Amino acid sequence: MLSSLLQTWKTRNEILSVAVSPDGGRAAAACSDSIIIWDVHTGQQILGPLKGHTLPITSVTFSPDGSIFASSSKDGTIRVWDSETGQPRAEPLRDHTKSVESVTFSGDGRLLISSSLDGTIRFSDPLTGHQAAEPLVVFWPTYVAIVSRDGAKLAYSYRGADVILFDLDTRNLLFQYLGHEDTVNHIAFSPDDSLIASASDDMTIRIWDTETGEAIGKPLKGHKSKIRSIAFSPDGKYMASGSDDKTVRVWDVKTGTMKGDPFTGHILWIYAVAFAPDVMENCGFNKDRSSPKIVSKSSFLGNWNASSEVNSIAGSPDGVRVVAACLNFILVWDTHTGQQTLGPLKRHTLPITSVAFSPDGSVIASGGKDRIVCIWDSKTGNLRTSPLEEHTDSVTSVAFTPNGSLLISSSVDRTIRFYNPYTGRSVGDRIATGMHHVSSVAVSPDGARLAGGCSDWTIKLYDLVTRTQIFQYEGHVGCVNQVVFSPNGQFIVSASDDCSARVWDSAAGYVLCAPLGGNEDYWVRSVAFSANSKYIALGSYDGGVRVCEARTGAMQGIPFSGHTGWVNAVGFTPDGRLVSGSMDKNLTVRDLSQLAKQETTDVPFHVLAKPMAAAPAVGFPQPHILPPPLPPRDAFNVKTHKSTSMPVQ
Structure with missing residues (x-):
């Protein structure tokens, strides 16, 4: 290695x-x-x-x-x-x-x-x-x-x-x-x-x-x-x-x-x-x-060839499997052997934009440009329900709540929808996102809040119980491609077409660290937290993968440069391996376990003594394919937090 x-x-x-x-x-x-x-x-x-x-x-x-x-x-x-x-x-x-x-x-x-x-x-x-x-x-x-x-x-x-x-x-x-x-x-x-x-x-x-x-x-x-x-x-x-x-x-x-x-x-x-x-x-x-x-x-452990551009990846809760959305089909690999264990799973007719594992690892969800959400059995590869056809435009992101009771999807149709992941039935009211669509959704580890990265350059925070917007974070000057909660839920990291990634206090809305070590010439496509919350991985349009310290934003080492296409997805396994998926049709695996093992007492992220069920979803967020960014419009009449940098205590 x-x-x-x-x-x-x-x-x-x-x-x-x-x-x-x-x-x-x-x-x-x-x-x-x-x-x-x-x-x-x-x-x-x-x-x-x-x-x-x-x-x-x-x-x-x-x-x-x-x-x-x-x-x-x-x-x-x-x-x-x-x-x-x-x-x-x-x-x-x-x-x-x-x-x-x-x-x-x-x-x-x-x-x-x-x-x-x-x-x-x-x-x-x-x-x-x-x-x-x-x-x-x-x-x-x-x-x-x-x-x-x-x-x-x-x-x-x-x-x-x-x-x-x-x-x-x-x-x-x-x-x-x-x-x-x-x-x-x-x-x-x-x-x-x-x-x-x-x-x-x-x-x-x-x-x-x-x-x-x-x-x-x-x-x-x-x-x-x-x-x-x-x-x-x-x-x-x-x-x-x-x-x-x-x-x-x-x-x-x-x-x-x-x-x-x-x-x-x-x-x-x-x-x-x-x-x-x-x-x-x-x-x-x-x-x-x-x-x-x-x-x-x-560090470098190997490449897995997907025979198609990789749009999204997700890790199983135990870190043993990685699922990849490859154009209009899905592949699953064993992370230890590098062997493909499932797939290609086919049902989507247009590119798949997002995949996610359920917290118990039994189900895989996928959303695509064909407007449907599919729910798959992670062992057999069979569909668990008929495709969900509630959306009227491309699905941009899918995510599970930490207890696995809800599957959430966002769409270019400017709605966020909720389903029972085992029956496929809609659960409760949808969220209408107004004039602009949500590009990425992430659920807090306690299951109480939903963050959405939006095409109007903002991040919106919703109460999952009332399904109402409670905050809006402003500071990016480009479409927000992805949002991810830290494992303890106190922080959100966002990636944007403005060539930056930012770390926010999820409760107060302040920018704690910005920008992270992105490339000033290329859009940041995807982000992920390490299991100890100390490091953030960034994937960008220049084919590079960067690892930054979450507390300071300082880049750790040099960018990994193995990909030759956009890096659409990055994610950490619980044992410290970093997986990245790219338009170059490859998943690359690197061993960053030495970073993962470092103590976290000097950082503001108080790592939970017992990992929550949602931690794998935090480690492997749900990237997606985006339409061109739209200009900002007037936001909802809600409390707004602009990008005001605050020192980390």
Whole structure:
């Protein structure tokens, strides 16, 4: 599994190289002409900025025992630093006559190997700075040189696009690897020294056998621009790459296939990537002078192909199943195995806009553009009743009350209707929504209130007993696509075509947090609360899925970018997995359990000691297909709460 961003550390300058200590506890970053050291686990800066170089630093590396680290620079020098104090351990090494492009330690730590644009590779004693062996003259600018972990072999770039493997004991050439069509920027040995990987300006990665000299498989392709850096994982199974296309990709070394989504978030070239024992670290050169990013090795679990655009998803109360509305049919998957367990269920004649599970999981409801609501047996897939045909226009949303006694539907016909979910009969009076229709409905966990996101840019709150409107929230400047209650019912999150999502106090009507981490260029299509109420997932028209902290609105990590179409639906399972459904015909599942397990004592959402029956409906809200947004009109003569931001206490 591969996954999501854990931390971003800000610096004042661009970052050109990064290294992780052997124990995985510290990360060093070359920030222009200075060096900064962080604690990987806490994110605290523990050393630096360490200054001495007079021009940008090109490379930084730790010794095998972690006691010292070395840096090379365009100023033609190499410096050796004490890892604990940050003090220089020796005088600067000044043997090169031009920019030093790379520096690395031998496996036993006794040699420091450096490559330079002066066409030499030099071997120095890292403690004294003295020359330890005769330099290797290659008569060509050398951008990178590395030593195998056993100290027997040296690999370096030659004539730009070639890679040379050299025997350090005999000083004989072993192999000359050919194949790249442009400059080789980086080389890496696998942990067992059996493989060499090379990254190039030709946008490919090549893997070679160090014993036979043969190429392993085909070139790895996927990046859209120059590849600046590569690194093997500690177990040798995976390789990370950073590119000028602003992404980090992770590859399966054995198969040559990319694992999961590319990691995005940097806004300029990525110069360096490195693995730590339990996290992957990548570092990029950004306009905002940031930012090493710490990425965990778990999140992307897989894709489920629906063979049709996914308009809506809903999770069963136990989190075991996910139902998806796929054009005019329904599919059900097992969330643990990824196997389709039911469907396609067909009865709708036009696209299905919304699906929902009943609180006991026995029934699935669906509403569609064909104006009907269907009630299905969730085990057999059979219709439980005849289709409900009360609406006179497209059904936009369906939802159950927490006790399962009512099924609620909203429609473009500007009504909200109520049914017995087991007989299909209408129950009580409908709600007429006036001049504008309700795009999405959500029921509070206590079953007392109904929220409706409206095409007139407002959110209306109704008393479910009297079926009268009690509040109207204003602040969005576009159609409200979706509304969702937090699991304790105190808060509502709304998603809108105004490219924002907002968190409201459901009783007082104040905006507690706005906007959440939506994309300023794309409408927010869908929202969902995590089971602990601390996080909110957002799906948008740009194909991205974002996770924000509900209390602050801060985006957690980088947007997930696996979808290629609108994200119509997002939802959390009780155990912390995030499911998203898209117009690209896929459901994507990611493991966010580490977020789900975090304590919630520092947030205003007081999580219930015992989850209520409606929690799954909160986790998997009911997205829908919307008509174009309408301009706002005068609202009902009821109490109105405008968007007035209030601090969260």
